[in-house]
Amino acid sequence: MLNQTNVKLGKVRSAIRELFEYGKKRKAEIGEENVFDFSLGNPSVPAPEEVKSELMRLVSQSDPVFLHGYTSAQGDYSVRKALSDSVNSRFGTRLTADSLYMTCGAAASLTITLNALVNVGDEVITFAPFFPEYSVFSAHAGAKLVAVKSDPLTFQPDLAAFQSALSEKTKAVIINSPNNPSGVVYSAHTVQALADILREHEKKTGNAVYLVSDEPYRELVFDDCTQVPYIMNHYARSIVCYSYSKSLSLPGERIGYIAVNNEMEEFGEVYAGICGAGRALGYVCAPNLFQQLVKAVEGRTADISVYKRNRDILCGALTEYGYTVVKPDGAFYLFVRALEDDAEKFAEKAREYELLLVPSNSFGVKGYVRISYCVDTAMIERALPAFRKLAASYKS
């Protein structure tokens, strides 16, 4: 008898992957340019030119025994020093190199963090809509994921619902802002309110609860007035799971870090737990070439103006056609109200117009579809008539 949990996980494709596979087949049938595939969150903008030039420099000029050698499990010291300095200068924190732990991307950051924090039977809270793999990661660590609803107008967490979801078993709260799939950025007011509620809960129960921020989309905000609050400035027991997948368009290279707030009382224990969990999960170190790379290009991003343009075109057109869209702050997702109650049926209807949209059910909310606009602008322009016809079909 194999491990049936993992066998099942391996057999069931996510709804997003299913749609993507359908898209591949459909493109083969009717031509690439006639299918409007908004299914995947896969950066369409190339890595910045500096990524290429720095990779060339590192490979041609470094000692290969150093460049491709093991780093310590936490990551190369000079890399962690440079990245913690960067965080400090941007957010006023006082992290040291030893507050950071380099990882193979955001998913690894989350699984390592959860395995450090969680004991079997604990609960992890997140806010719907949420990235579906949070359930998988929590379950493997031994915890139950508890989804708390958001405000149906703003998609900010529902604070009253959060308060009642907290229990004796709550060990951690995961937030994801800019959010996949809603594109919403949690405001400073929201983050402060979450922190206040957590502190009150801690005082009442005597239990430590950790705030974990999943931040692959931090750099992807398009309006100067939009600030993504840094949770360490609001809550001591905070852990940031960062990834360069989207900011540098390097999703396949798996590079990111965990930053543990060194102002929490039990910092040493938490950091040790992260080192131990990394070891137990088989993460020996993050890929060294890409550790050196992110040190060299820290602060650069791919040309995210493309995403801003895509957002503006889509958002303007869809509103004009009569769709209701959630105010799009960042990431590269647009969350659109389905034109009938059942989002799955609406997504099916959209497929008749060759529009591939992900129904919101797998993100833990009903009645929406997610549009990933990390695609060619030209495809968006070709898709607009289809969106118009889809809307019209509901009016007749």
Next chain:
Amino acid sequence: MLNQTNVKLGKVRSAIRELFEYGKKRKAEIGEENVFDFSLGNPSVPAPEEVKSELMRLVSQSDPVFLHGYTSAQGDYSVRKALSDSVNSRFGTRLTADSLYMTCGAAASLTITLNALVNVGDEVITFAPFFPEYSVFSAHAGAKLVAVKSDPLTFQPDLAAFQSALSEKTKAVIINSPNNPSGVVYSAHTVQALADILREHEKKTGNAVYLVSDEPYRELVFDDCTQVPYIMNHYARSIVCYSYSKSLSLPGERIGYIAVNNEMEEFGEVYAGICGAGRALGYVCAPNLFQQLVKAVEGRTADISVYKRNRDILCGALTEYGYTVVKPDGAFYLFVRALEDDAEKFAEKAREYELLLVPSNSFGVKGYVRISYCVDTAMIERALPAFRKLAASYKS
């Protein structure tokens, strides 16, 4: 309350790391050239020239959106196709691209495999001496690691002891050949005997037992007559965990694969379990640049003649000085009988001569030290007088 298992794991350094850290301090005190550090299994030979040229070619000539983009969770199809073809041509197997799953190196291959196979309470058998992290990986997957002794002369597994260690709870058997730390290659006779015993046990109990081969050292054998048997030719329920860390001197880049024997009855279930376990542990895909690289350089190795020379020098000299060494078939380790019963005390004594040797206790056997000879040949030559004096100190 954090997860105390992982907190403890993160706090306790392995014996090998402890010794390495001591060595760093000692070098600062008395000079790099006066410390003979044989602690780490970190390749000292640079990656082959083709690694540099192929990395330069890939980075300069590929579309960055493809090169750094997500691959499927199993790995890029063309990479898996090329590597499975290579395995087939060398070992007469009939693997397909879909028998392989690309991983972030051997540790990831093992944790993913164990999490696919194991249910809580199962047992995993291995043979002492063994790589200490096997305990950590098995424990995280929910299994108890059962260490079976080896023949004290040949360090081949003790077949009778293996037979009695098998139980109703046995789910998997891990072998590691060429072996860390003994350097021994398990003979075709050994592997066939293990397979026969397993088949008999399966028949008796009705339970499936998987043979898992941890193969980071497969290419590191130095005598033409030494063959490392391919387990798929001996046993249907077999899984190979391969890594390029040592063969290509890329330990920090984390690239390897799991090959599942597609001739086992429940192949589809096992492969699905591996996909699911990879997902649950947070492995989204193996680093894409290095996936493309190993496809391009498959069959190449670093200049392992350096290791052969090191082995021959050390082995000859140590035997001459009166040490008893285990016949060194491969890897880059020499397993040497301690000159007193207590290997820890012997290693301490060796430190007086600035020789850093790892006592065998943490590998699950007593009375030996491990010498990692993946070091500069010049350091070995400088160390020989110290080895001679150490031996002499036991004669007086």
